[in-house]
Amino acid sequence: xxxxxxxxxxxxxxxxxxxxxxxxxxxxxxxxxxxxxxxxxxxxxxxxxxxxxxxxxxxxxxxxxxxxxxxxxxxxxxxxxxxxxxxxxxxxxxxxxxxxxx
Amino acid sequence: xxxxxxxxxxxxxxxxxxxxxxxxxxxxxxxxxxxxxxxxxxxxxxxxxxxxxxxxxxxxxxxxxxxxxxxxxxxxxxxxxxxxxxxxxxxxxxxxxxxxxxxxxxxxxxxxxxxxxxxxxxxxxxxxxxxxxxxxxxxxxxxxxxxxxxxxxxxxxxxx
Numbered sequence: 001x002x003x004x005x006x007x008x009x010x011x012x013x014x015x016x017x018x019x020x021x022x023x024x025x026x027x028x029x030x031x032x033x034x035x036x037x038x039x040x041x042x043x044x045x046x047x048x049x050x051x052x053x054x055x056x057x058x059x060x061x062x063x064x065x066x067x068x069x070x071x072x073x074x075x076x077x078x079x080x081x082x083x084x085x086x087x088x089x090x091x092x093x094x095x096x097x098x099x100x101x102x
Numbered sequence: 103x104x105x106x107x108x109x110x111x112x113x114x115x116x117x118x119x120x121x122x123x124x125x126x127x128x129x130x131x132x133x134x135x136x137x138x139x140x141x142x143x144x145x146x147x148x149x150x151x152x153x154x155x156x157x158x159x160x161x162x163x164x165x166x167x168x169x170x171x172x173x174x175x176x177x178x179x180x181x182x183x184x185x186x187x188x189x190x191x192x193x194x195x196x197x198x199x200x201x202x203x204x205x206x207x208x209x210x211x212x213x214x215x216x217x218x219x220x221x222x223x224x225x226x227x228x229x230x231x232x233x234x235x236x237x238x239x240x241x242x243x244x245x246x247x248x249x250x251x252x253x254x255x256x257x258x259x260x261x262x
Binding site for chain 2: 060062063064065067073074075078082083084085086087100101102
């Protein structure tokens, strides 16, 4: 599937996750955050950059791992990205949805 | 089903057992709900109360007797040390799939906004004190209170 985000044509899957991270940039992230009704603050960006780095290193992301990252604790993660923090934040970060139950 | 297509909004999970496999089932379901943006509440009743008893929650075991999935004869499952052995083995496998132990899991649930309640009847029956309970347990409530909390559309109840 394709979608126009921030004036660019971008490949996404049926759930709206980017399928090609090279198409991601900060404007795309801003647009995706707006769709999720989130106003990105510097704190959000720290978390998003951390998630992208973990993805690059092929780390399987989970709530537990994010909580132990030292970047953000679980409570703050939920307050930054209310309603499904891991799903929402990874979508904004342009990385795949983690297949995690924990 | 109405216009919101039966969307699940809140999971009310009742935990009545203290064997590790049941406790984990309740915790994974509650945590999984929060991860999807679904509200979740846990009601600890009868033996399930042990999962939030500060001194007991670290010593929960897998049930080896009366558990057909253990694939061992009942008499062997009842031998001394078998439950401890099965529990150690299961915990090792759990760590491999990034499953936390009970105390850490409770902290994750609490930080994730899962609301926890102790059943008054069981609490009284086992002569527990408020200090015995994990800090994340908000209050000791009756079944009626729990039902009252479960009102509304899209609320599902689960008994474990």
